[in-house]
Amino acid sequence: MGIQLLLEKSKVENIRLYDVYRREGGYRSVEKALKMSPDDIVEEVKKSGLRGRGGAGFPTGMKWSFLAKPEGVPRHLVCNADESEPGTFKDRYLMEFLPHLLIEGLIVSSYALGSNATYIYIRGEYAWIPDILEQAIAEAKANGWLGKNILGTGFDCEIYVQRGAGAYICGEETALIESLEGKRGNPRIKPPFPAIQGLWMRPTVVNNVETLAAVVPIINMGGDEYAKIGVGKSTGTKLLSVCGNVNKPGVYEIDMTISVEEFIYSDAYCGGIPNGKKLKACIPGGSSVPILPANLLLKTAKGETRMMNYESLADGGFATGSMMGSGGFIVLDESQCIVRHTMSLARFYNHESCGQCSPCREGTGWMYKILKNIEYGHGKMSDIDLLWDVQRKIEGNTICPLGDAAAWPVAAAIRHFRDEFEWHINNPVEAQTRNYGLAHYADPIHVPTV
Amino acid sequence: MSEQIKVTIDNITVAVAPGTTILQAARQIGGEVTPPAMCYYSKLEGSGGKCRTCLVEVSKGSEKDPRPMPKLVASCRTPVSDGMEVKNITSPKVLDARAGIVEMLLINHPLDCPVCDQAGECHLQDLSYEHGASGTRYEFDRRTFEKEDIGPYIQLHMNRCILCYRCVYTADQLTGKREHGVLDRGDHAAISTCIGKALDNDFIGNVIDVCPVGALTDKTFRFKNRVWFTKPVDAHRDCPTCSGKTRLWMRGDEVYRVTARKDKWGEVEEWICNTCRFDKKQASDWTIEGPSKIDRHSVIAQGHYEGVLKPQNFLPEVIGRNPKLLMNIHDVSGVNKNDIELSKLNGPAHSSDFDKK
Numbered sequence: 001m002g003i004q005l006l007l008e009k010s011k012v013e014n015i016r017l018y019d020v021y022r023r024e025g026g027y028r029s030v031e032k033a034l035k036m037s038p039d040d041i042v043e044e045v046k047k048s049g050l051r052g053r054g055g056a057g058f059p060t061g062m063k064w065s066f067l068a069k070p071e072g073v074p075r076h077l078v079c080n081a082d083e084s085e086p087g088t089f090k091d092r093y094l095m096e097f098l099p100h101l102l103i104e105g106l107i108v109s110s111y112a113l114g115s116n117a118t119y120i121y122i123r124g125e126y127a128w129i130p131d132i133l134e135q136a137i138a139e140a141k142a143n144g145w146l147g148k149n150i151l152g153t154g155f156d157c158e159i160y161v162q163r164g165a166g167a168y169i170c171g172e173e174t175a176l177i178e179s180l181e182g183k184r185g186n187p188r189i190k191p192p193f194p195a196i197q198g199l200w201m202r203p204t205v206v207n208n209v210e211t212l213a214a215v216v217p218i219i220n221m222g223g224d225e226y227a228k229i230g231v232g233k234s235t236g237t238k239l240l241s242v243c244g245n246v247n248k249p250g251v252y253e254i255d256m257t258i259s260v261e262e263f264i265y266s267d268a269y270c271g272g273i274p275n276g277k278k279l280k281a282c283i284p285g286g287s288s289v290p291i292l293p294a295n296l297l298l299k300t301a302k303g304e305t306r307m308m309n310y311e312s313l314a315d316g317g318f319a320t321g322s323m324m325g326s327g328g329f330i331v332l333d334e335s336q337c338i339v340r341h342t343m344s345l346a347r348f349y350n351h352e353s354c355g356q357c358s359p360c361r362e363g364t365g366w367m368y369k370i371l372k373n374i375e376y377g378h379g380k381m382s383d384i385d386l387l388w389d390v391q392r393k394i395e396g397n398t399i400c401p402l403g404d405a406a407a408w409p410v411a412a413a414i415r416h417f418r419d420e421f422e423w424h425i426n427n428p429v430e431a432q433t434r435n436y437g438l439a440h441y442a443d444p445i446h447v448p449t450v
Numbered sequence: 451m452s453e454q455i456k457v458t459i460d461n462i463t464v465a466v467a468p469g470t471t472i473l474q475a476a477r478q479i480g481g482e483v484t485p486p487a488m489c490y491y492s493k494l495e496g497s498g499g500k501c502r503t504c505l506v507e508v509s510k511g512s513e514k515d516p517r518p519m520p521k522l523v524a525s526c527r528t529p530v531s532d533g534m535e536v537k538n539i540t541s542p543k544v545l546d547a548r549a550g551i552v553e554m555l556l557i558n559h560p561l562d563c564p565v566c567d568q569a570g571e572c573h574l575q576d577l578s579y580e581h582g583a584s585g586t587r588y589e590f591d592r593r594t595f596e597k598e599d600i601g602p603y604i605q606l607h608m609n610r611c612i613l614c615y616r617c618v619y620t621a622d623q624l625t626g627k628r629e630h631g632v633l634d635r636g637d638h639a640a641i642s643t644c645i646g647k648a649l650d651n652d653f654i655g656n657v658i659d660v661c662p663v664g665a666l667t668d669k670t671f672r673f674k675n676r677v678w679f680t681k682p683v684d685a686h687r688d689c690p691t692c693s694g695k696t697r698l699w700m701r702g703d704e705v706y707r708v709t710a711r712k713d714k715w716g717e718v719e720e721w722i723c724n725t726c727r728f729d730k731k732q733a734s735d736w737t738i739e740g741p742s743k744i745d746r747h748s749v750i751a752q753g754h755y756e757g758v759l760k761p762q763n764f765l766p767e768v769i770g771r772n773p774k775l776l777m778n779i780h781d782v783s784g785v786n787k788n789d790i791e792l793s794k795l796n797g798p799a800h801s802s803d804f805d806k807k
Contacts, residue, residue: 167635184631184632189498189499189527191528191529350637351636353635353636353637354635354636354639355613355632355634355635355636355638355639356500357499357500357501357502358501358502358503358555358612358613359502359550359554361636361639362554362555362557362558362637364636364637365558365593365636365637366554366557366588366590369590386587389550393546393547393550393551393553393554396522397502397521397522397547397550397551398502399500399502399524
């Protein structure tokens with residue numbers, strides 16, 4: 001195991017309770033931060049090189065510095081806990097087991113941004129977590145970390161928890177803001193960006209749970225120290241939620257210096273593929289990023305070892321690379337069917353499209369229907385090209401990134417697994433009974449027999 | 451107009467006020483340069499950006515920051531900046547994307563134009579005629595909804611809807627309270643009143659005018675006539691609620707339909723009230739001003755083109771004398787004579803010319 005900054009204390013018994021958390025050194029960052037000026041905190045976060053952990057990987061410090069600060073207008077910080085991406089469940093782990101870490105990060109960030117009313121917008125399906133958070137907020141308030149005049153600095157801050165109602169699209173920041181305002185969760189058309197006009201037309205910063213939690217170690221250890229962890233522009237640690245065909249699915253914290261191969265096969269992390277099967281493909285960053293076959297996952301197109309960090313995973317662009325995304329690591333072994341897998345993702349995006357702009361509303365449904373045809377043995381060879389064309393027409397032409405998120409998995413599946421699609425179409429009956437198997441997406445690794 | 455900034459669209463430069471959107475700048479130029487707009491409505495705040503038919507390529511951001519924008523942008527919601535260069539019909543990328551969007555707008559559209567009241571003045575018809583393909587690649591069942599009566603005057607055909615949200619904004623901004631919106635999401639999203647509640651507001655009839663397709667239809671006009679058979683005339687009446695300036699769609703002396711007057715972008719000039727629209731269907735209710743000027747882009751302009759020369763205006767120039775078109779030939783057999791060559795006759799042919807021989 002590498003360095004642990006976020007999950008270090010997660011195994012301590014009753015860490016969810018304030019007293020235990022405080023005894024383990026919690027809320028130190030608030031004490032430290034409230035002695036600094038808000039701009040210094042933003043500067044520290046900038047120095048740390050922290051990148052948004054929600055998926056896009058935009059530098060957090062820069063995002064904070066874009067926040068407009070007009071005189072007399074309140075500003076808001078919103079914590080995006082609407083973690084609905086299939087395969088991603090890192091924020092849930094963080095909120096469920098370390099609620100005070102998030103609250104601590106929120107207080108520091110609110111102070112840095114001048115937000116007196118901070119919101120946590122949490123996914124509706126996480127039905128039990130708001131209670132945990134609300135309890136943590138109540139405890140923090142009772143101990144003077146929240147409310148009026150925190151630590152005698154004159155800074156007021158309240159944190160409110162708002163439940164979502166079950167929409168993936170509300171994880172998009174402007175849709176989240178609309179939903180928080182009590183409206184239909186349709187993404188807004190940008191510009192204006194939330195940093196200028198966000199929640200109730202006030203300057204707003206929306207950050208992921210993990211990003212805000214990472215502010216705590218940054219303040220504790222200093223931005224420069226934090227930046228030393230990791231490689232290049234991938235600084236600090238990243239939570240990954242692993243699911244699929246691995247021996248040890250779960251949430252892992254990595255310091256972005258290990259290789260993908262090590263991450264999948266080492267016992268400290270995923271522990272390899274169960275039942276002696278071979279790796280076929282993997283989605284490294286949540287369902288919306290491009291899927292990669294095993295040979296491209298472990299080695300980049302240039303033959304370098306692929307590392308678990310932002311740059312290396314994106315190496316080769318979408319042609320031979322993928323994205324770090326939100327950290328939902330989905331592993332598929334040789335017994336998985338890529339067509340079926342792509343179909344179920346397309347169904348998800350079809351179901352979750354908000355229906356506001358036409359390419360996404362109509363295109364996602366179209367892609368799902370074509371994929372359904374192929375999967376159930378009614379496909380035609382021309383369907384593959386049609387599918388490619390439809391995804392191409394969606395990508396980049398929509399209001400929000402959901403259109404891209406719907407198009408990328410389909411595009412990547414066709415790009416890398418076209419022969420599997422063709423096999424499905426040519427052998428409709430056989431495809432119902434067996435899988436295409438590993439084919440040439442060969443796993444170049446010798447798999448140790450467990 | 452204090453300060454004017456320059457923007458170049460398809461190599462045509464135009465000076466506009468700061469804060470103008472690309473679409474509005476293109477409308478100032480007019481013609482083919484103007485991107486089509488299905489959801490944007492200049493009179494409705496917050497409209498636009500949804501249909502994506504107005505996507506354009508910004509090849510140069512501005513004078514200060516000449517980087518091109520990475521994606522195609524919705525011209526209806528993107529403000530221009532000084533020195534911006536925009537490509538609309540000169541960009542193959544834009545045309546390709548637009549063709550894709552037209553196709554996607556049509557995959558769930560029932561294409562029931564032969565029985566649709568909007569046919570002839572439908573923006574989706576125009577759009578697909580100009581930018582769409584002749585066939586569809588969609589092989590699946592189209593999504594369907596039940597027809598719904600929303601209020602005493604309006605019927606909603608959700609099948610035809612392209613979810614432009616114009617009617618939602620109209621009802622929101624024109625009438626006192628929010629009465630209808632969008633239920634559900636994705637491709638099964640539907641315009642609906644609050645669970646079947648009737649729309650009975652005084653100005654709600656305007657949602658029919660803003661609808662770019664035939665999703666909201668006037669129940670007093672449904673299946674009465676095709677729009678291109680009716681002649682539009684401008685008329686007004688002394689109305690206590692609205693301006694009373696309307697357009698009547700007449701056939702003979704009968705008023706088939708009353709709508710608001712629309713400009714050449716298909717946008718309502720002045721909103722009218724329900725009384726004018728639905729109740730005043732007698733020619734005697736109105737003071738008729740004269741035939742409406744209809745832009746020649748659609749089939750509703752059929753038979754009343756503006757600016758077309760009539761034969762009597764240009765024939766003298768062509769044939770070098772005034773035409774004498776009066777003829778007294780009553781019977782074909784009378785002129786069916788091989789030995790008389792018509793081209794040799796001087797002036798118009800009279801029956802006497804044939805009797806001579």
